[in-house]
Every structure is written in C-alpha cells, then in structure tokens.
Amino acid sequence: MYKFILLLLIIVGCKSQSKESSFSSLKNNKGIGPVSKIVFDDEINQSLANSGKKLFNQLCTSCHMIKEESVGPAIKGILERRSPEWIMNMILNPTEMLQEDPIAKKLLAEYNNEYMYNQNLIEDEAREIIEYFRTLD
Numbered sequence: 001m002y003k004f005i006l007l008l009l010i011i012v013g014c015k016s017q018s019k020e021s022s023f024s025s026l027k028n029n030k031g032i033g034p035v036s037k038i039v040f041d042d043e044i045n046q047s048l049a050n051s052g053k054k055l056f057n058q059l060c061t062s063c064h065m066i067k068e069e070s071v072g073p074a075i076k077g078i079l080e081r082r083s084p085e086w087i088m089n090m091i092l093n094p095t096e097m098l099q100e101d102p103i104a105k106k107l108l109a110e111y112n113n114e115y116m117y118n119q120n121l122i123e124d125e126a127r128e129i130i131e132y133f134r135t136l137d
Helices: 002-028 046-059 084-092 094-100 102-110 123-136
Strands: none
Touching: 046 123, 084 094, 084 123, 094 102
16 A cells, blocks of 8 residues: 555655646747747836736637636736736737647637737737736736
8 A cells, every 4th residue: 555655655756746847838938020039027017917908808808808718818917827928929920820829729729719909919919918917916
C-alpha cells in the first residue's frame, strides 16, 4: 500500500509540474504580429480603459462575452491565460494568428472554426482594449 501511495504522489507531482510549465509557455507566447513588448503601468489608466470599453462594446460583443463563453472565449481572466502581446497581436492580426499560432489554432478548433474578424484597429486602439481587460480581473 505504501508503494502505491508513493507512486501516486510521484505521478500527481509530475502532472502538476507539466501543467505549470505548459501554463508558463502559454504566458510566454507573444503571438504573431506587430507587438513584441507591452509594459503596463502599476495603476490602470482609466481614460484608456474607458476608450477600450467603448471599442470592445462596439466591435467585440457579438462574439465575446465578459464572463461566459459565446462564439468566442470569455474575456474575464484573459490576461491570466495569455500574454498581453499575444492578445494585442490576436486583435491586430487575427488572420495570420489563426493560421500560424498554435494557441490560436487550438482555440479556433475549440470554437467550431469560427474566425475572428479583423476589425482593422491600430495599435493604440488595441492597447485601449487591453487596458479595459485589466479592469475585469
């Protein structure tokens, strides 16, 4: 019995380690596109966040809800699951991301191959949306 419990603990320990390294690799993936580095201020820029909320409500809510999955993934907690660079590149460059990025390709399959449309935003607008996402966590 002792050997069985020890074996079980080793297996569980190895699995949790692989989940952590897998999570780490997701957070380190910056995606494919123009954004390679984002540095957030300690405080949320409320002006940017307000602009981002307006853009999100105008352009994104037909497919994305805050707390629930819809046509696309829920937004709440996105900054815990993905790097800010990845999110901005997905907003700015969805076509190439869905064709080339392994995470985006997996999400595409999970969401019935529903493509995210290119809204033709500029980097400043995508940055506003990311700042809004910061207010949701």
